[in-house]
Amino acid sequence: MSDSFNKLPARSRFAAAGAGLVVQNRFASADNKGKVSGVLFLSVMLLALTISLVAITAILAWAFVEGRTRLDLDLIFNGPSTVNRATAGFSVAIQGTLQIIAGVIAIIIPLGAGAALYLEQFADKTKWWNRLIELNIQNLAGVPSIVFGILGLAFFVRAPFNLGLVAAAGSATIALLVLPTVILASREAIKAVPSSILEGSLALGATRWQAVWLQVLPAAVPGMLTGVILAVARAIGEAAPLLLVGALTFVTFPPNFFEGGYSALPVLIYQYAGRPQEEFQILAAAGVLLMLVVLFVINSFAIWLRARYERTW
Amino acid sequence: MSSSVVSARSGARRVSLRAEHPHYGEKVIIAFLFIAAVISVAVTTAIVLALLQPLPRFFSEISIVEFFTATEWSPGFARPQYGVIPIVVGTLMVVVTALSVAIPLGLLSAIYLSEYAPEGVRKTIKPILEVLEGIPTVAVGLFAFFWLRPFIEYLTPWLPWGGLFSTGVAGIAVGLIIVPLISSVADDAMRSVPRALREGAYALGAGKMRVALRVVVPAAFSGIIAAFVLGASRAVGETMVVLLVAGAGSPQLNFNPFEGIQTMTAYIASRATGEIAVGSIVYDTIFAVGALLFTITLAMNMLAIRFVNRFREVYD
Numbered sequence: 077m078s079d080s081f082n083k084l085p086a087r088s089r090f091a092a093a094g095a096g097l098v099v100q101n102r103f104a105s106a107d108n109k110g111k112v113s114g115v116l117f118l119s120v121m122l123l124a125l126t127i128s129l130v131a132i133t134a135i136l137a138w139a140f141v142e143g144r145t146r147l148d149l150d151l152i153f154n155g156p157s158t159v160n161r162a163t164a165g166f167s168v169a170i171q172g173t174l175q176i177i178a179g180v181i182a183i184i185i186p187l188g189a190g191a192a193l194y195l196e197q198f199a200d201k202t203k204w205w206n207r208l209i210e211l212n213i214q215n216l217a218g219v220p221s222i223v224f225g226i227l228g229l230a231f232f233v234r235a236p237f238n239l240g241l242v243a244a245a246g247s248a249t250i251a252l253l254v255l256p257t258v259i260l261a262s263r264e265a266i267k268a269v270p271s272s273i274l275e276g277s278l279a280l281g282a283t284r285w286q287a288v289w290l291q292v293l294p295a296a297v298p299g300m301l302t303g304v305i306l307a308v309a310r311a312i313g314e315a316a317p318l319l320l321v322g323a324l325t326f327v328t329f330p331p332n333f334f335e336g337g338y339s340a341l342p343v344l345i346y347q348y349a350g351r352p353q354e355e356f357q358i359l360a361a362a363g364v365l366l367m368l369v370v371l372f373v374i375n376s377f378a379i380w381l382r383a384r385y386e387r388t389w
Numbered sequence: 390m391s392s393s394v395v396s397a398r399s400g401a402r403r404v405s406l407r408a409e410h411p412h413y414g415e416k417v418i419i420a421f422l423f424i425a426a427v428i429s430v431a432v433t434t435a436i437v438l439a440l441l442q443p444l445p446r447f448f449s450e451i452s453i454v455e456f457f458t459a460t461e462w463s464p465g466f467a468r469p470q471y472g473v474i475p476i477v478v479g480t481l482m483v484v485v486t487a488l489s490v491a492i493p494l495g496l497l498s499a500i501y502l503s504e505y506a507p508e509g510v511r512k513t514i515k516p517i518l519e520v521l522e523g524i525p526t527v528a529v530g531l532f533a534f535f536w537l538r539p540f541i542e543y544l545t546p547w548l549p550w551g552g553l554f555s556t557g558v559a560g561i562a563v564g565l566i567i568v569p570l571i572s573s574v575a576d577d578a579m580r581s582v583p584r585a586l587r588e589g590a591y592a593l594g595a596g597k598m599r600v601a602l603r604v605v606v607p608a609a610f611s612g613i614i615a616a617f618v619l620g621a622s623r624a625v626g627e628t629m630v631v632l633l634v635a636g637a638g639s640p641q642l643n644f645n646p647f648e649g650i651q652t653m654t655a656y657i658a659s660r661a662t663g664e665i666a667v668g669s670i671v672y673d674t675i676f677a678v679g680a681l682l683f684t685i686t687l688a689m690n691m692l693a694i695r696f697v698n699r700f701r702e703v704y705d
Contacts, residue, residue, distance in 0.1 A: 114598045118505065124497035125514065131565045132521050135532045142535065190425025198419050199426070211694070213429045218619065218690035219683065220626020222654050223436060226679040229661065230439035252432050259429065283408065285415040306523075313525025316628035316654070320661040342527045346629065349531050357535070364528045375523060379516060 136368065143362030151362055155328050156344060161355040166363055169344035172243055172323065172331045173312060176340060179247025179333070180311045181304070184258045187251075188307075189293075189300060192262030197274075197288050217256035224253040225317030233321055241322025243331050243338040249317050254307040261306065265299025266292065298385030305378040309371050315342035341367055440680040447673040456677065460642045462651070464660075465671045473681065475642045479556065479650040483631055486560020486646065487567060487624040492617060494564070495571030499616075502572065503579040504601040515573075522569035530633035533562035538634065554636035554649025562630045567620040574619055578612020578697075579605050581704055611703075615696035622689035626682065628654040653682045 084092070154165030191213070199206040228249030232239050239245040269292050277287035318324075323343040331338035339347075341363065349360035448456070451471045459472025498518070502511055538558040542550045582605050590604045606613065636649030643650050651659075657675050666672060 111596075114596055117598045117602075118501075121497045121501035121505065124494045125501060127494055128498065128518060128521055128565070128568050132517070132524070134536070135524060135528060138532045138536045139528065187425045187428055190422045191429060194419070194422035194426040198422060209426050209430055212433050214694055215687060215690050216429055216433055218622055218686060218693075219436065220628070220654065220686055222626065222628045222657050223440075223679055223683050223686075225661070226657065226675065227432070227436045227439050230442070230676075231435055234667070255432070256429065283412055283415060285412075285418055309523060313523070313527070315525070315527045316632075316658055319658050342525050342629075345531070346527050346633070349534075349633070360531060361535075364525075364531060367525060368528060371523060371525070372520075375520065 136365075139361050139365040139368060141361075143358055143360075143365050146358050146362035147365070151359075151366060156326065156339070156348075157328065161353055161359075164356075164359060166341060166344055166366065168327055168330055169339040169341045172246075172338040173341040175243045175331060175333050175338070176247045176250055176318075177308055177311055179244060180251045180254065181308065183248065183251035184255055184307060185304060188255060188258030188262050188304065191259045192266055192300070193288065193293070195259075196263050196266040197292065198284075213256050213259050217260060221253055221314055222316045222320070224249055225320030227252065228317060228321040239334070241325065241337065242335055243333050245321045246318050246323055246338065246340065247333075249321050250311045250314055253314065253317060254311050257310070258303050258307045261303025262296070262300040265296040265303065268299060269295040295387070298381055302378045302382045305374060305381070309374045309378070312371060312374075313342055313367065315340070315346055318343050319346075436683065440676050440683055443673045443676040444680060446668075447670065447677050450670055462656075464674045469670075471674070473653075473678065476651050476653050476656050476678065477681075478642060478644070479635065479652040480625055480654070482556050482644070482646060482650065483560045483563055483627075483635065483652055484621055484624045486557055487564035487627075488617065488621055490561050490564025491567045491571050491620055491624075495568045495616065495620065496575055496613065498568065498572040499575035499579060499613075500601050500606070503576045504597070504605060518569040518572060521565070524566075526566060526627065526629040527633070529562055529566055530630040533558055533630060533634045537562060549645070549647050551645070551648040552636075554634060555647055556635045556643075556650045557646030559631050559634035560646070562634055563624050563627045566627065566630065567623050570623055571616045571620040574616035575609070575613045578609040578616065578700060581612075581700075582608045583704060609700070611696045611700040615693040615700070618689050618693040618696065622686045622693065625689070626654060626686055628658050631655045632658050653678050657682070 150163045151165045152170065153167050154160075154163055155168045156166070157164040191209075195206070195210060199209070201207065228245055231237055232245040232248050233241055237245075237248075239248075273291050273295060274287050277291040278284070282290070315323075318340050323338060323340045324347065325337035325339070326347070327337040327339050329336075345360050345363040345367070348356040348363065351357070456471055456473055458474070459470060460474050461470035461472050462475045463470045502514060506514065534553075538553075538555050541555075541558060541561075542548075586604055586608055587600050590600045595603070631652045632655045635652060635655065657678055660671065660675050
């Protein structure tokens with residue numbers, strides 16, 4: 077286009093450029109003030125995004141600046157102590173969190189995958205109970221975490237389960253809290269597998285379950301796993317429901333899953349922060365940094381997993 | 390070849406396409422999957438039961454009128470009062486502040502991501518926003534308590550700051566937490582507005598900003614409202630930030646954002662951690678406030694789901 081334009085005699089070029097300018101002015105005048113406000117609007121939007129980014133950086137910076145003097149191995153290997161304030165750590169809480177997470181994973185993988193497979197592959201959407209289940213899961217995802225704490229207090233700690241204030245109760249509570257998000261993520265992963273995979277398998281004589289188990293599920297596993305990992309990341313940071321099911325007891329010994337008191341990383345951080353001595357506030361900040369680093373590693377792994385195994389059909 | 394077809398057709402045996410075996414094992418597996426799905430309904434039922442069960446006992450001692458109209462909340466104190474209004478006002482103040490921070494930030498981010506950002510920028514920024522959403526709320530709360538509140542007080546020393554806690558700063562911190570939620574839901578809504586609407590506006594001579602604000606935003610309006618409602622619901626239920634930054638004291642009715650206040654969630658969290666006797670009236674208050682909290686968030690979530698569905702109906 078520009079080549080042929082340059083070959084024209086100068087007069088025609090000027091005429092064309094002039095005509096272009098006239099047309100441009102003519103139409104631009106309608107939105108002329110839009111030019112200034114457009115730039116203004118763009119900068120306001122970028123400012124809004126910047127504030128979010130600054131917030132993330134500031135939280136990291138705070139945790140590092142306040143907690144940097146306690147970034148040592150005592151932080152991980154020492155238990156809580158009110159006497160040796162300078163060397164107290166999170167070991168008991170880390171063990172509590174690990175136990176809780178193990179329980180959460182054991183609960184959410186079968187239940188999350190099972191519910192998602194049922195809703196995507198076997199449920200008849202015209203039946204009212206299936207629609208009820210779907211609506212219910214959507215709603216459950218929006219229930220405040222503290223309400224799950226009340227559920228745990230009423231059902232797991234006391235009758236009917238009567239577990240007491242133990243790590244198992246915390247684990248079950250957190251598992252139910254993250255279950256809806258696992259189901260929603262797993263459904264997305266299953267939905268992303270094209271129906272031709274299922275239909276091809278059925279056409280070759282596989283039963284419905286064989287087709288789902290051997291063809292659809294393997295293709296959906298990376299996406300479902302990503303959902304589980306993100307749920308685990310969320311479970312590590314949840315403190316509010318654990319406050320109600322006993323994680324706030326001050327324990328200095330490693331927890332037993334089914335008896336005795338337990339603690340969890342975010343809850344012990346909260347506890348340390350509430351103490352008046354400065355050492356404990358520094359310790360809380362160091363704990364936050366530890367938790368953020370762990371979460372960062374987990375989330376990066378989930379993103380890597382999604383990118384590595386993501387298939388476009 | 391053709392003869393075999395003919396013979397098959399003329400043969401007396403009719404070929405059944407049904408499975409040769411009844412596959413009972415498969416029915417068992419599908420029953421298990423169904424049970425896994427039904428457990429979510431059981432969880433909701435259990436929540437409702439857990440919340441409702443202590444209520445008859447509670448409301449037989451405290452009149453329901455007093456609960457909803459009295460203006461002092463001090464269960465467990467020497468002269469206990471059971472008016473829920475102060476902690477509802479506390480929650481409301483946090484939510485209003487949070488939304489006034491999160492709505493502009495979230496909506497502007499969403500407009501940028503959906504209408505302006507090149508694909509590469511979008512692919513970098515979205516995970517970063519997800520990081521903000523994934524930061525544990527206890528971390529955000531500690532940051533806001535130890536740094537943000539003193540920092541804002543330093544910037545604005547003429548404001549009537551009182552004590553260590555601040556409802557307004559708690560609201561700002563909660564607002565930062567819900568920005569990613571609002572921006573991702575609003576972004577999804579705006580991206581599913583059909584291209585033709587934008588092209589039509591461009592053809593009529595509209596500029597980029599005009600298309601974004603006058604065409605895309607109104608077209609995605611119900612999805613954007615759903616984003617706001619979901620954000621508000623999340624802010625109502627937020628616990629750790631509020632507990633840390635707004636404190637859990639001050640049972641008095643208080644509208645001052647520069648002082649601390651108690652919210653519904655902070656009350657539940659602070660109450661349940663103390664040693665309280667099961668079956669006492671103070672223990673029951675946890676469930677009464679929890680039931681109120683659950684009802685409010687449930688209503689908001691249902692509203693948001695309806696908005697999203699209405700939006701889907703228009704464009705799908």
